[in-house]
Amino acid sequence: MGVFLETSRLVLRPFGAGDVDLLVALDGDPAVMRFINGGRPTSREAVEARVLPRLLRDYPWGTRGYWAAEEKGGGGFLGWFEFRPVEAENPAVVELGYRLNRSAWGRGYATEGSRALIHKGFTDLGVERVTANTMAVNTGSRRVMEKSGLTLVRHFTGDWPERIEGSEHGEVEYALTRSRWERTRQPPAAPRP
Template identity: 35%
Template structure:
């Protein structure tokens, strides 16, 4: 059963995950304007596109209590953002007990295990705090690094599909891989 709670600050050994707010615009600009960070997400965004995306993320976080987007900090240094959001588009009714996991990391923080560390905490939060039954994640089919991270976290490959063309600029590679983990499988990995 899904327990209702507002989005809270989460902690790992190295990260402080703070609910995303309008105050984090400069950080999202740094992430989304970097062509390498956005390589598998449709390419770098303009400041106007980033502002619109932030507004959309904040609205999306209001759809289901406890789910949302988090800005991640190593001490006071912004590292990236993580999400555990209702799956589907904002105009769809959220699927009870289900959330979608993801993250974007600034290049200077790549290959330090922060993506896995923050995602592991969101999996814990989703299954333990919120009582979710299923968490999925999407990665571009060409993004083998993200797929390896998801697999290492215990998610299993489900399928490959074409992403909604409305979410990406013309010419973007829409081939996407879906992964998932169910609460029972996650508990078994934790030895619970």
């Protein structure tokens, strides 16, 4: 499998077995993992046994649901994007997600990749609805969702396996339908000057 998607600054490609070290480094940063598990690093063993197999899974439209994000032109690994069906065999409703290295934060990569995936989903993959969730206190991720065209649908309280700081405020779900996207269509994000 080659490149799945390119933007003006990003290349999204399938993960491979050789990406373990990149994932260990990404999930080893407490700031990156803050809203996932309270900041604990993911062990190499867990990356090899659980994380990478999830990232390698193929979905009904003949692609993976997770892609490694790299800077275009031979740049480094930035993290990953998720765009996978909520129900494994039904690509009409997909979940959007992203996890980027701290060095990539605040540079517009999350919005750029999200908009490109939404565009591809609605124009090429038969997607009817995009959904995304995060902790209510994760203002950075919420802002990316809003800039990508998603709107707040609901606040809810999920079952956290363990309490992490901020989980007492619950979670939020954002969504965007194809019909709304067609009415308010946004071009993929341009690079920041």
